Amino acid sequence: MGRRSFTVLAGALVAGASLLVANTSASVAGPSGQEQKPKFGGTVTFGADQEPGTLNTFVVGGDHLWASAAHYPTMAGTFVITPRFTYAPDLVTKVKFTRRPFTTTYFIKKKARWSDGKPVTAQDYVFTWQTIMDKRWNIISTIGYEDIATVKIINKKTVKFTYKKVFAGWRDLFGEILPKHALQGEDFNAVWKNNISNPKTNKPIGSGPFLLTAWNRGSSMVFERNKNYWGPRPYLNKIVFRFVEDTNTQVQQIRGGELDILSLQPQLAFAPLRAERSIKVLSTPGPGFEKLDFNQGHKGGGNPLLKNKFIREAIARGLDRQAIVRTVLGPVNPGLRFLDSVIIPQTSPYYKRHWLKYSFNPAAARRLMESNGCRRGGDGIYVCAGARASFRWTGTTGNQRRELTFEIAQAQMKNVGIELKAHFGPPSVVFRNYLVNGNFDIADYAWSLGSPDLSGFDSIYGCRTETEAQQNNMGYCNRQVDALMKKVATELDQRRQAMIMNQALALLANDLAILPMYPLPSFVIHKRTVRNVKDNPLSIGVFWNLNKGGWWKQ
């Protein structure tokens, strides 16, 4: 063989070998940038930290996170709230509403049916309303339903409700529809204690992609695919809830593959899980907002100094809220930012930073104190009109986030000449005693928005009377804020609702009645073998996309 022939042959061999290696690599790694195709079948095990006592979420005793969680895969509703805080139709093709009079007309999907084959009809909507309003049953909340004056069944799949007055939260009504053919004539207080089934046949019932087929008390709940589901076929055959109380145990179980998904309160102890290769961590700023309430004299309590805005502003200026967020929640959600507003979620396009003017500036805090006649004592704490700037910081025991927040805040406040003293207690004592009786100065706790609807916060930030704003424990009253928040409840357009709320929040920020701290993020941990898990920071959590196929197992 001549040299030229050898060179050509060698070159061909090398090229061929390269192609072979490249092909092999490509077939192992898969074509880059493409998702694997979803597979049907398999079981996903979900860790639940508490077992509910009953599964009837409408009545007293059923207001339990995991009772609701059992309904998400099994019972469809009018809308599903997406992670973007929008309402996506589920059981309906559309809902029409009119303003005067205020009416809502539901157009139920033709194919929507129960697991026993019977269609979901207008009768089921009417039955749901009637059941909720029936005084015999211990219904937890009738808000919105009590405003319905009359109902008209237009056809089998269309129903129209006429209201006594405008109710802005109408989209949150009929979040779950009850099966009339199964529950009519039953004692509603007694149904669904141990299952979600038709009491007349004892068979599981539902309108969602799964059915609750077994509840092994103290151990697990088993949900199997609803073969009669009218929507896209779910990928999984089974979902299992396993009741594991201890959080550390849950973490070991997901590491060891005994659990596939966990949805937890974010804690620093979970931060190392981000480094585990087999586990994926999802964390999204949620609608819950942690804030500080300043007691301005509720029931005669609170430190009188807090009635002065300059004191509240000095506290706000002295707190490095981003440092607090970084320490308390940074390891679990590195990108989390502190809040400069409340109620409207940080991820909402309507979010405005009304509290931006109170950004961290300890020098400004000290100037504020001194320009208002306060003088620093020998211990470094300001004395204002004979009173030491010393305040109780109220929080709930057993909450690592809040305890750590206090420690950081105490050190930061000392720097600006303000003393903070711990005033912690169990949640029942804090919420049923300290706050209610005005026995606090600064309280650190959270409220949450349950849905994109912004109404209802007049009960917290409105002017307190004998019957109104019963959850305003701050002694705060601004008539304009009160009026605007009440107006929010009657505004049907979401954009205009947000605009009115922002007007109220601007005034609330100006008064500095509260100081926003940070959004409460969701925290979902799942094995990487479980795909299509998409976080939703609202209570529905990762179950929100089960009606579109949901999770699948690699």
Next chain:
Amino acid sequence: MLTYVVRRLLLSIPVLVVASFLIFTFVTLSADPLESLKQNRLASQRTIQKVTEEKHLDEPVFIRYGYWAKDAVTNQFGTTLLEERPIWPDLKRVLGNTLQLVVGAEILALLLAIAIGVYSSIRQYSVFDYTTTGLSFLGLATPIFWLALILQVVFTNIYLKWDIRLFYTAQLSSVDPPGGFGFLLDRVQHLALPMFTLAVVQVASYSRYMRASMLEVINSDYVRTARAKGLPARKVIMKHTFRNALIPITTLVGLGFGALFGGAIVTETIFSLDGMGLFFIRALTRGDPYPIMAWLMVTSVMIIVGNLLADIVYGLLDPRVRYD
């Protein structure tokens, strides 16, 4: 003896009544079963008022205690306050689960502790004796919750490194356990870690008692006489020493056995075992006094009966003891 037994049982009744009233009072005054509902800003005030009246939550404590006592006696401890679930079926279930755990742990602990105690006493001041003494104190000092968590981490890491599932970290069994021998194996794999956790402290405690008891008997006159008579060492130990040294251990186990029915609260919580301890914790978290009272009554009766049995057995084993 019969008079003694009857008198003990009759005296227990007022003790039970007083204890139940005190516990009921503490629980009802410290927790509100409607707490989470009242914190819900959307909750219907009419419903809260209706349920408060239906469940007598606005009545004085002693009246509410009366309602509970009536339910306890006539309706197998009644139902949970809000969900109205019958309590007795749940209690029976968790009692059975706790028995599996504690009986297994006790047997394991006793077998190990007796062997260690006997050998330590025979080889007093030996390397084995000093080692087991040190380990006993370590076992006694080890917090149960720490040991439980460490065991979970260790066996999870074993699984992750070698893909071998030796033991599970929580619960009583898998979701779909196999049948027959597979079910038994599955149960053992689930109970092994909690049993070992409980047994560690018991082994430490029992082995010390066994050693002390053996040493006391070994040094007694009749054992010295037996040796002097030329009896083989094995016979001296097993026939004359061991059986007499067991008496204090027997009564110790009897006294503690009743309390075991209350469930190992920490262990059951960490390993999520559906037992008496977790039942109690769940009821306490919900602020529902009815299941707590049922738990209390069952546990109290078991303790009273256990103590009584221990006294009776002690009297039977030691003819010098007589009860009037």
